[in-house]
Amino acid sequence: MRIRDIMSTNVVSVDEKTLVGDARKIMEAHRIRRLPVMRKEKLVGLVTKHMLLEAAPSPATSLSIWELNYLLAQMTVKDIMVKKPYTISPDMPAEEALQLGQEKGYGGFLVAEDGRLVGVVTESDIVRIMTRVLGVKEKGKRIDIKVSKEFGNFQRIMNILDKHKTVLLSMITLPPEEWEKDWLVMLRLKSEDAGPIAMELGSSGFNVTYVG
Numbered sequence: 001m002r003i004r005d006i007m008s009t010n011v012v013s014v015d016e017k018t019l020v021g022d023a024r025k026i027m028e029a030h031r032i033r034r035l036p037v038m039r040k041e042k043l044v045g046l047v048t049k050h051m052l053l054e055a056a057p058s059p060a061t062s063l064s065i066w067e068l069n070y071l072l073a074q075m076t077v078k079d080i081m082v083k084k085p086y087t088i089s090p091d092m093p094a095e096e097a098l099q100l101g102q103e104k105g106y107g108g109f110l111v112a113e114d115g116r117l118v119g120v121v122t123e124s125d126i127v128r129i130m131t132r133v134l135g136v137k138e139k140g141k142r143i144d145i146k147v148s149k150e151f152g153n154f155q156r157i158m159n160i161l162d163k164h165k166t167v168l169l170s171m172i173t174l175p176p177e178e179w180e181k182d183w184l185v186m187l188r189l190k191s192e193d194a195g196p197i198a199m200e201l202g203s204s205g206f207n208v209t210y211v212g
Helices: 020-030 049-054 065-074 094-104 123-133 153-163 195-203
Strands: 034-039 042-048 108-113 116-122 141-147 167-174 183-190 207-211
Touching: 020 034, 020 049, 034 116, 042 049, 042 108, 094 108, 094 123, 116 123, 141 153, 141 195, 153 183, 153 195, 195 207
Parallel strands: none
Antiparallel strands: 034 042, 108 116, 141 183, 141 207, 167 183
């Protein structure tokens, strides 16, 4: 799953000369938290809802309240935007973007291709599609097992599922910690009763750690 498969292409953006007050209204109208800032058709910055709410002259200013209000009314997004915002490629895998967002503390990314803004994707978009990929929304049962690095183990697991005519909704594998030797494999099955499958997995030598 690539970013281009889940990103929003109908991107709401503003010109760099847009007033801060107008940018706030645009965000509220579209219920969004970030606005790309454009100069003609070129991406030059980014403003977020938090930045717009915090926009104000320095507290140390000696201006009067009327002068402050006038200054605020004239402030544009260019005055507060992040210049040259971080962008990602539409061909980046969704899981890489999710990890990158966690590392950098970003809740979303602008998507650019050949220097042109082509979309926007948020962490919520990525989590939503990953939830779908993992089959979490499908009703079913889960079995956790510990699996050694031996070749052929996954084929043995699939053979057991085929024998029980069970659909595999998703399979997640977690590598072992330094003090462990076996991988944790979480199976989500389209089944009303995972008991018989768990029993056969156990009798086949797999360490079943959870059935539910």
